[in-house]
Amino acid sequence: MPLPGRNLMAGPMTETATIEKPAQHSSATSLIDIVFPGDTNHHGTLFGGTGLALMDRVAFIAATRFGRAPFVTASCERIDFRQPARIGHIVEFTARPVKAGRRSLTVEVEMAAETIVGRQRHTCTRGIFNMVAIPEGANAALYALPELISAEAPKTSDAVGMVEIVFPNQANSVRRMFGGEAIAYMTKAAFVAASRYSGKLVVLASSERIDFSRAIEIGEIVEAEVRVERVGCSSMSIETKLWSEHLLTGERHITATGHFTMVAVDKDHRPVSVRDSALADVVPFEQGRS
Amino acid sequence: MPLPGRNLMAGPMTETATIEKPAQHSSATSLIDIVFPGDTNHHGTLFGGTGLALMDRVAFIAATRFGRAPFVTASCERIDFRQPARIGHIVEFTARPVKAGRRSLTVEVEMAAETIVGRQRHTCTRGIFNMVAIPEGANAALYALPELISAEAPKTSDAVGMVEIVFPNQANSVRRMFGGEAIAYMTKAAFVAASRYSGKLVVLASSERIDFSRAIEIGEIVEAEVRVERVGCSSMSIETKLWSEHLLTGERHITATGHFTMVAVDKDHRPVSVRDSALADVVPFEQGRS
Amino acid sequence: MPLPGRNLMAGPMTETATIEKPAQHSSATSLIDIVFPGDTNHHGTLFGGTGLALMDRVAFIAATRFGRAPFVTASCERIDFRQPARIGHIVEFTARPVKAGRRSLTVEVEMAAETIVGRQRHTCTRGIFNMVAIPEGANAALYALPELISAEAPKTSDAVGMVEIVFPNQANSVRRMFGGEAIAYMTKAAFVAASRYSGKLVVLASSERIDFSRAIEIGEIVEAEVRVERVGCSSMSIETKLWSEHLLTGERHITATGHFTMVAVDKDHRPVSVRDSALADVVPFEQGRS
Structure with a gap:
């Protein structure tokens, strides 16, 4: 949550800093949950804030997998809620790194809801979370995120x-x-x-x-x-x-x-x-x- | 969470619609919590998403108090996290309506953290939540939010x-x-x-x-x-x-x-x-x- | 949860190791909860996974009381769910050690649900949890579970x-x-x-x-x-x-x-x-x- 410096997202990235680690493909991370009555307001829809909390959590996991360092959320961009998730829906939060700086990583998160009966799926919202690595230990000063190779199409899988x-x-x-x-x-x-x-x-x-x-x-x-x-x-x-x-x-x-x-x-x-x-x-x- | 129409925030509001209810002062609503070990990541700071969830919740309460109708979160603006809240901090989420349309209400939310020993207080983040009233019942079509009278200085109180x-x-x-x-x-x-x-x-x-x-x-x-x-x-x-x-x-x-x-x-x-x-x-x- | 060695459940136990502590009777430990709307699926029945989590928790408490050491779950046997617990039911999870080795303890757990009005009680499921002591400190190598004396009939009590x-x-x-x-x-x-x-x-x-x-x-x-x-x-x-x-x-x-x-x-x-x-x-x- 802290912003350890200003202009984190701005300015050219020093390419030399990124050669320490092999470049990484942008792969998706999914957090799946079920909307229980306890998560909802009195209309039976998931509280917006609960959705935000889970979007942030999956962004954190995706960032950690990409950078293998402790991360904090520096900011999240404007988020529009298009459709609600309701009691009994399966909700899936999918995060994918889209831009990497030296220590800052932009993660795109989609929140989607599915009905079980009829298997209808709709996107509830999308958001952009700006995460910052705060490496620790002896080599922290040298730490840099790996280069981001833009995503291929997500692979289809039965699992x-x-x-x-x-x-x-x-x-x-x-x-x-x-x-x-x-x-x-x-x-x-x-x-x-x-x-x-x-x-x-x-x-x-x-x-x-x-x-x-x-x-x-x-x-x-x-x-x-x-x-x-x-x-x-x-x-x-x-x-x-x-x-x-x-x-x-x-x-x-x-x-x-x-x-x-x-x-x-x-x-x-x-x-x-x-x-x-x-x-x-x-x-x-x-x-x-x- | 659904956004029932476009341009909710933009455009002139029909003034005739707002005379049904008396105008209301913008007063602040506070949700106060304590950061428990169970709410934090392994650095001992509150998860950003947990903060977002509570910011949305207090915005919901403030909107409901202002409009006395069911509300949903239509969007939240970009949020920057400046400083973290840590285990044992008291965190205070304060919401205040700042702009009212016919059914849309802009709510400003501040999240602050206080140390108990030494009583130091710092602002963690501020956010803008756009809430939309979705009135129900026979007179729902006629519903409009009251007019918003801009805030006086918050009153100081021991309570x-x-x-x-x-x-x-x-x-x-x-x-x-x-x-x-x-x-x-x-x-x-x-x-x-x-x-x-x-x-x-x-x-x-x-x-x-x-x-x-x-x-x-x-x-x-x-x-x-x-x-x-x-x-x-x-x-x-x-x-x-x-x-x-x-x-x-x-x-x-x-x-x-x-x-x-x-x-x-x-x-x-x-x-x-x-x-x-x-x-x-x-x-x-x-x-x-x- | 870790299995620190093979054949934990099998083979004769070294009798010499169990004489350090007095033998203990197998007494029952009960964890009682009420099914809240937040614990249930959208049909108003307790989520199977929540029931399993509470069965494990009471097994952990019963094992800790028996062995007075940190315990982990090594395995749980096949579990069949016979009847669900519903919103408003009182659920009682009862654990009883049934077999003790040197460091492994077999705990039998019953999950029962009661209606408040009419006081009807039914068994939801029974399970066997295999717990393993992982003693710490200077004398950890010498640690052994006490001998288990088979249970007398559970005492009836108003409390x-x-x-x-x-x-x-x-x-x-x-x-x-x-x-x-x-x-x-x-x-x-x-x-x-x-x-x-x-x-x-x-x-x-x-x-x-x-x-x-x-x-x-x-x-x-x-x-x-x-x-x-x-x-x-x-x-x-x-x-x-x-x-x-x-x-x-x-x-x-x-x-x-x-x-x-x-x-x-x-x-x-x-x-x-x-x-x-x-x-x-x-x-x-x-x-x-x-």
Whole structure:
């Protein structure tokens, strides 16, 4: 949040400063959430400020992945809210670095909402966040962001990848993420994948055995990589791999792999078929995003 | 969040539409919070996005108080973050309507942080939020905002007034605020008042009997009005009146009155004198705000 | 969460290691919460992932109480969800150690939901969590869990005991729990006790004077011990003792005692009699649990 100097965005960048690190492609980072009644105002729409908070958070994650240094938000440009997100919508915040200076990075963030039933997707808003690296340690003075290579078209993929940062509230007294919080995050990712696949409301029917191979520290990035494994009449088996990623080194590990059975249900929580609406029979979701 | 038409901010306003309601002075609304370890990144500073969320929330409350209609955020202007707020800081978000159209209202929001020890206050950021009224019901088509009379200098007062909206996660199953949440909010206000008065870290020593005279619904505004009643060697007695305010009618009631004994302590939680640093002996806090 | 070695669950345990500490009975630990709108999906049922997170948390508390060392979740076995918990339900997560190795502890967790009106209770799910102690300090190498003596039948009691861990967002800048958060927790326990006793929706009418005798640190266990003291026509007086318990030493203190008057109300918040449905006249709640 602090602005450590003036004119951060202005002036030519010294090219010599950027050769320390290999140039990087601009790739997108997605944070996905579900609008719960607790996040909304009395009209059932997500508070604008809640959206802003999550836009900033994904900009922070994208900047950190690009620069591998501590970042702060220096400013955000004017943001127009076009359409609201409502209770039960899946909201996806996608961030992509678009301009890199020596220590300043401009990140474009899109907030989109999807209905589960009918799979309609609309853009809620877009914003520009100006992030500044504040490197620490012995070589901080020499630090410079890598060069930004402009983005190719985003790759289409069956997998859903969603990121988050581990907060102190999710951690135990020795600053490791609670196992249950990790499972809750994996389950949310499975919910998103099954909802998108089926276009139906889904509920968790069972969770297979989950083994944790390592601890996740406060402040690390977690990424859930989700895949629909098998589809029954009303049930779907979803595999969720939970990656942890060190903010500054970028080192990644698979911490746990889960298999969740999600069941499509109607308003009264009775199982319904997913066959009629499953993605196998329709235009793949990723291609239909506009 | 939706923007129901273009050029909301531009163009002349139909003056005839604004005579239905009496003109209103621009008065300030303050939302006060304390930076908890759980709100911060691993540098111990408040996440920028958390600040943005609270700026939007106080803009929403100020707009609702001005227009007495449901409001959504249409846009927020560019926001620069000058200085961070840190763990243990008191943060104050102050919103003030600055321009009113027929249904659009421009609200200026300041975010400031104060250290408790030493009572230093700095502005973290300022922002402009453009809010739009979306009236409902039979007379919605005729609705127009009242005329805005420009602000006089803010009145200085010993009392701390802090507002909040009641959220679903503070409520019981029939959508009324939990009594325990109401007490927690009153206690937070007492903490702010005693911290500002003493310039010391304070802890709650006791809470006197509290009677609740009525229920508060989800979506109502609550306002804590706080006053230092008596000062001992290391203790302060703080009176907190909890008002509830209907969003659309503006009807206000005192729901409960509490008396809290707060004790100034050092880092090891041992009582210390408040005499040396109490506000009675120093320049009143409000005048020192810059 | 880390698995510090292979075959943790398998193989014979070194009996010699377990004699350092006295054998312990397997006693149950309960975490009780109320399903708020903010915890649910848009059909009004608790999110599966939220349930899993709370199951893990109570397993962590039960393991810590048994072994008095930092614990992490190594794995959780397959979990089937039988019935959902809905808005307004009281949910109770009960954990009980069932098998102890040298450093690994198997904890069985049940999640049950109760309706307030009618006092119907159903099991939502059961799970097995495998926790591993990761002792720290000079004698860490010698650490071993105590021997587990198999459980006698759980004792029936009028008192409700509910546990929780103090989280960073409940704490001030020197990492002590805010007084207001402590009162909110005590009030929630009083709400649970009065709801169970009366089988009616209850609201807080008043809170008597509360004195705080000591501070509670982040990461400590808090336990609310609740008792129905007196019953009027529509009101109940509930005593709540708030215990704090050090995670590693097990040292316990009463931090505060509160007396809350809860009133049974109908849907329109009008007082109703508790006489017709009070537990004194019916089969004791504890016996009717299954």
